[in-house]
Amino acid sequence: MRSRRTAFWSLIILFIGMVLVAGNGCNQSSTAPAKEVVIAVSHQPCVHALPTYMAMTKGWDKADGFKIDYQFYASGPPQNEALASNKWEVGAEGAVPGMLAAIRYGAYIIAISNDESETNDLWVRPNSPILKAKGVNPKYPDLYGSAETVKGKTILLTTASTGHYAVIATLKALGLSEQDVKLVHMEQSQAMAAFEAGQGDIVQLWAPFDYIGEGKGWKKMSSGKRAGVVVPGVVIASKKAFEENPEKVAKWLKLYMRGIGEMKANPGESAKLLNAYYKEHGLTLDDKALAQEFSLRPIFDTKEQLALFAKKDGAPSQVEKWMSDLADFFVQQGRITPAEKEKFMKGNFINDKILKML
Amino acid sequence: MAELTSRFRPKAHVLPIASLFLMVALWQLVVGTGNFGKALPSPMAVARQFWLMLFEPIGRTSLYGHIWASLVRVLSAFVVAIITGIPLGLLMGWNKKFEAMVKPIFEMFRPIPPIAWIPLAILWFGIDETPKIFICFIGAFVPVVMNAYTGIRFTEPMLLDAARMLGGNRRQLFTEVAIPSAMGAIFAGLQNGLSLSWMCVLAAEMVGAQEGIGYLILLGMDMSNPAMIITGMLLIGAIGAAIAVLLRYAEKRICPWKREISM
Amino acid sequence: MEARDIDVTNPNTRNSGACRGPQPKIAAQNVCKSFAGIGGAVTEVLRDINLAVVENEFLVILGPGQCGKTTFLNIVCGLDQPDSGSVYLDGEEVVGPDPKRGMVFQRMALFPWSTVMENVAMGPKLRGIGRKEREEKAAHFIELVGLAGFEKSYPHQLSGGMKQRVGIARAYCNDPEVLLMDEPFGHLDAQTRYQMEDEVLRIWGQAKRTVIFVTNNIEEAVYLGNRIVLLGRCPASVKAEYAIDLPWPRRYTDPKFLALRKEIADNSDLAL
């Protein structure tokens, strides 16, 4: 028995050795040389990650003497959880995770990455009766559907998200409330699979899922923009980075805005880079979708952003208005308490201090 | 059952392979009826997708890179579960005081789904390899501890008497009688731990992975490409089953005295 | 039943079993034991057992099934505690199990994960004796019980009789002063049983130890023992003692053997 037991344990020890060696081998975290300034940047598989990707591929960061430690997250929640454990300093994410990062972890919204109102949209099948009526409510001309055709329908959506915000705005525009329809919460990929399998009547998607939906022949019925709400993509700086070394954040933001300028200047060439970025993360979009990433999602250069952030004699800035409407929606849904909204609006988390340094 | 693995009689393999082909034929038939439309890909589509993935890399690495990444996560979690789970289970089964202390906490954390651990995993371990291994570990840990525990509790009192008669003290009874007699249950626990660790690899790779079979499946979901999803599922199924056979072989080598009755 | 001749030297120490003689090897003084059943009902098993066994004597405890023989043996071995009374080995009270008292179990209790060699060498191993030395000792006893060549096989590969030999070799290998055997042949077919009875006598002949052999089979008792202690029905107490002064090798068909058997049978409550 003695020999067999040692055989068993030596097998195990060998196993660990092999696995640990392989383990480190495959995730060689980039240990930057001490002297160089490193900034940890976090992004998602969205167009608002392109400026950073552009800066890295074109080597702008090395030119400016610092290195971007790029971190990729599938969606908002893991990105925020990583922020909570100080894994990154700056990053871009949707309005909702941005707001929660400010409320929970004291992060600052330092810029707008793009206006995602048009790409938080609702889709129906091509043969759906909802498409018959258009612009029933004069205030919202390009909104399909009417109270009768939408009442009692099942909507597949991701609750507590910008998509949900667009759905409620659409219902309000059609004179309906949440109780008139059946809302079913699903993550984006499940919602798409369910809609394709014939479940539900309307499905709420956001980029890049809505392009895939469009590819399947689904028709866009409404969007945040068409229902009159603005959904900004935000750029976040962690509390530590914003308060302790704003210069480093400013260095990165300068490159980010340079990227946005580049995207505004020649969308065609940027689309190719965007395709490379998506491919690296496994997403394959056709050219039409890539073009839409630029046409449907307006972006603002530094000057425009300063205007958006500017406070005209005490009145809240445009960005603050957008964010407070979103916060109101979350309070009305019971997701955050009014006190948390107050803290968010009063805490000066929406802050153009870095923008001014550029 | 023992014949199936220990002696490779040609006849023994006819039925299992036949059943696999039967399954594929049934699958083709169901797709043929067409009432599931494009959402259920045909076996051919899945084969084509698999062939495509063999050559063209997805995300950062090729299919082999993905398989290797998932394999490393599952196996390192499995090994850590062995090193921590078996001693804990054995001690819990053997020492009343230790059991009274550890069991209530263990029983409470046992049913918590691994996915529920993702937020805490990210908060505590960040986003690279460690949280992923932690999630797989959570899956593998539970059955390993449970089986080691029951293995000890079922030690034959007659054997304990025999060892005490031969002059063994309490510690020797533990190492020389209780542990060997629990080996059978321990290996059953390892089988379960391995398959549960595989079941959690997808949840682990929801923590923001860039490579791995789970990542491929999630990608297939996001890109609404059912063929990739099913390829990922079959890959995990095949690799999981292959390692299970390897483990069973290791069990035969290490405990040759056992009468083969576990799956 | 033809006569079987076994060349066992006739033990010169004839003793009539009385306790007068020299210090008894093992002495049990009014040992009592009872068990709490599941429903809390207390069942008395042993009542005031008094017994003395002399050095190198082959004592047989004969009694009907279910009468506490195994419990008594466990108490002598130290695996169990008597409720009252106590057992002495060489005058020293028995508290727990001790290598001085080796036991052969009714259900053999071999370690299924160890080979024959490892099973037999387990005693010395537990007492920390080096590998080479203990394997030599084990080999000697394996050879003694006639299992040479089976060192590497596992218990589940052996027949009932062979397993029991391993049990005996294992007990002997721990060089006990007393050998306790609890109905070791209870599970063997008749043919193997006769064979094993001769084997035990042969082994005992070559390696003299004090033996307490428990059985419920009269022929076996008369065939083997220097002395027979007869236990009554549960709760067991000593009914009678018989000294067997038949010379070895004894034969089942020997008239004196049969007479003795009849005398014991009449007195005991064993079903004949």
Place this chain on the structure above:
Amino acid sequence: MTTRPPSSPDSGAGERLAIAPAPGEQPQAATSAGAAGKSKRAIAGRPQASGSLWWLSLLSVTGFLLFWYAIVRFEIISQALLASPEQVLTTFISKLTSRAPDGATLGANFITSLKLCLTGYISAVCVGVPLGLIMGWFRKVDEIVKPLFEMIRPIPPIAWIPLAILWLGIGLPAKAYIIWLSAFVPSVINSYAGIKLTEPVLISVSRTFGATNWETFLKVGVPSALPMVFTGLRLSLSSAWMTLVAAELLAGSEGLGYMIQMGRTLARPDVIIVGMLTIGCTGAAMGYLLEKLERKLAPWRRS
């Protein structure tokens, strides 16, 4: 999860199942602590009943809570990372009544999850146990079903979501299917191992009475597999709870899994921990109940 007793020391006739007292041997209780009178020394090495040590369990649970409180209190892990016990407690109490932040009270979530978990669990066991028994008994069935079973077993439940949606829609059946998949595995394994434990001699005994293979299966195979089947039931239950979040990931607007998911989206670690602890305690409580039921139904079984 196979928890099966090691095979008894001596094979062949009269093998004593570790889980049933030996026929014919007088009732020497496994832990034969003397009923009356002095017992000189506790019989070392025998696993005794652990009923008397509840105060130690209480001590360790409070110790764990203190440890958790200390970590958060002394900022070893910051408040944002791990909610402190009292924060979790206040959230727990508030959740009992209020619907924030996930739109349903804790009770409603609990009921939905319980319903879902039980449907998945019961259907899984009703299929798994018979299949395991039949697979263990009839070699043909074993050879057909085994490869499929080995293939399906490691597949993560989340991967089944698209197919579940496709086949069963987005209601309870689809979610219960996800739970069915993972709860089904342990019951098959344990029933399979249980029936393989049947003593060969009992089979030959029933054959001598002229019972057909099927009758032997029912009269001898199944009863002797029962103890293992019960262990399988307990393990299936804990597997069912473990896939609750995966099932509710499919779709949902209510349930503990949905609550945990919402806790993640809204960055509320306390809601997440409340969800986790509720699942933990319910799973443990149901496991305990099953153990009690098992002890009543199969009293001969030594736990």
